Amino acid sequence: MSEYKIEVVEKKEGAEIHCSGNLVINNIEKIVEYIRENVSLERGYTLYVDNPENIDITFIQLIISMRKQIEASSNKLAVKMELKDDMRQLISKAGLDYAIK
Numbered sequence: 001m002s003e004y005k006i007e008v009v010e011k012k013e014g015a016e017i018h019c020s021g022n023l024v025i026n027n028i029e030k031i032v033e034y035i036r037e038n039v040s041l042e043r044g045y046t047l048y049v050d051n052p053e054n055i056d057i058t059f060i061q062l063i064i065s066m067r068k069q070i071e072a073s074s075n076k077l078a079v080k081m082e083l084k085d086d087m088r089q090l091i092s093k094a095g096l097d098y099a100i101k
Contacts (some may be wrong), residue, residue, distance in 0.1 A: 003021055003022060004019065004022050004027045004030075004031060006018070006035070006038075008038050015043065015046075016046045016047075017039060017046070017047045018048045019047065019050070019052065019059075020051065020052055020053075021052060022052070022054045023049070023055045024056045024058065025058045028062065031059070031062065035066070041069040041073070042070075042073040042075070044070065044077065045070065045075075045077055045078070046079075046080060047063065047079045047080070049081040049100075050082055051082045052083070052087070054087075055083070055087050055091075060096045079100050079101065
């Protein structure tokens with residue numbers, strides 16, 4: 001199983017977080033650690049999830065948590081995901097599709 005990739009990009013229009021690869025429970029601790037070290041949850045971001053190899057509920061829970069923390073500081077987290085149909089259906093069936101909009 002290949003790893004994940006997370007990158008924070010600062011732009012004039014705002015900050016972006018790009019995620020790809022295996023966004024699953026086996027990597028979530030490292031992903032959370034990277035987010036804590038490189039992302040200020042007191043500002044707005046656009047989170048791009050670019051055709052991940054795998055995604056599971058732990059990553060969706062991370063998005064929900066990030067959104068709550070960012071919105072608590074009166075900012076926004078926009079989520080843009082390019083997912084395979086089976087991944088999108090899994091998220092929808094789990095009742096978490098609201099988290100990726």
